[in-house]
Amino acid sequence: MKTKLIPLLALLAILPFARAADAAPCCAACAADAKPAAEKSCCADETPAAAFTAKSLYQLDATWTNDAGQPVRLASFHGHPVVVAMFFASCEYACPIIVTEMKRLRDSLPADVRAETRFVLVTFDSTRDTPAALAAYRERMQLDDAWTLLRGADADVQELAMLLGVKYRQDAKGQFSHSNLITILNPEGEIAHQRAGLEGDVGAAARAVTATLATGRTIPNS
């Protein structure tokens, strides 16, 4: 019994050292695709389009999917003020409050501004928030055509969160903890205002939406 155990123990003991020690430069598995990949692999999704300003989020050409299953690019909102927040549909904590706040914001806008403004919800939960799940959420929260519900690839969700300054993490049960943040984009797609937290009135955010039209009015392209 003892003699059989010794080689096994020896093997277990040596394993981490063997791995840690093999720092020698040599390549097989990892190296196969190690050459600098084509430049497009890193930069294609961030190439600024000449049509957009340097601070415009519309430079991103990630393709999202809406709750009808159609592809959507953020640039499709060009020309409109946008109120955008990140959320996930199965959230029972702050997300419904964020959506309610966005509705209040909308209700407080002057009618002409309200007609121009688009409301966008982007989910963190690209696994569970399928187009069907987002459609059910639209139904449940009674969101009309002014609202767009989007899901996307994890890398695109992460990039958008980085640009908006949204922090988020998923716990072991699949729930997301995240910043409660509502962002106002001007018609050029630049961040014009951000509202953090859940308390307080939406007046400042509503004024920010109106101001984007007053100062930077562009002709809506749709």
Place this chain on the structure above:
Amino acid sequence: MNVHLRRFALSAALAFFASVAAAQPEAGMVLIPTGPYAPLLVGKDDPTTVTVPAFCLDVRPVTNADFLAFVRANPKWRRSQLGPLFADPGYLGDWAGDLDPGARAPLASPVVRVSWFAARAFAAWSGKRLPATAEWERAASAGFTTTDGEHEPAYRDFVLDWFGTKSPSPLPAAGAGRPNFFGVHDLAGLVWEWVGDFNTALVSGDSRGDSGIDRQFFCSAGSVGARDTANYPAFMRAGFRSSLRASYVVPNLGFRCAKSIP
């Protein structure tokens, strides 16, 4: 006895070759074997220890020379070309020019004043990616001689001393520091480093040193709190990450790359 010894040698040799055959890091990378990571910030439903699958990690931070090759090949990421969305003013601020690191950014020193976007683009161009927090912290949890740097007095002192020392300018060469147990250099002692998911550190910015999060600013299914505030280096890094935004450029913040095992 002889039999035992021979078996030992055979087992050791087999184990070594098995591990070498399993996954070979490319030049400049080492394999960090599958192992545990105890996250500092955990929700009430999160396990206190997670298993980090084996991955490859650069043995040293990316240097100015490395980054020069990247901006030569990708004009968009040159200092004069990069738009404000992807880096704050001061991007590559130590460099003398677009394609000239100059005296304040020696070629062998780690590149700093790069945004998360730039670091991520470099990694993708290299066929790699940024390490996740769990991966970076797993690699950095090792000391000089053991996998448990937190309880290795010499290593702990080394890290704490660095926290208390002003970064020299220009920065010393990358890779010159004593390697840790895994063969990785400079995880402490040179510069802070970006991780791909730095924005998972949910500590509200207006309550410094706070281990909890503010429910008004973060929607949280379970509260996220610091598990072990005694692990001061890990706590410092979590606090630092929570203060970052992806466009920030910081004088002593660089990065290194990682790669999944195929």
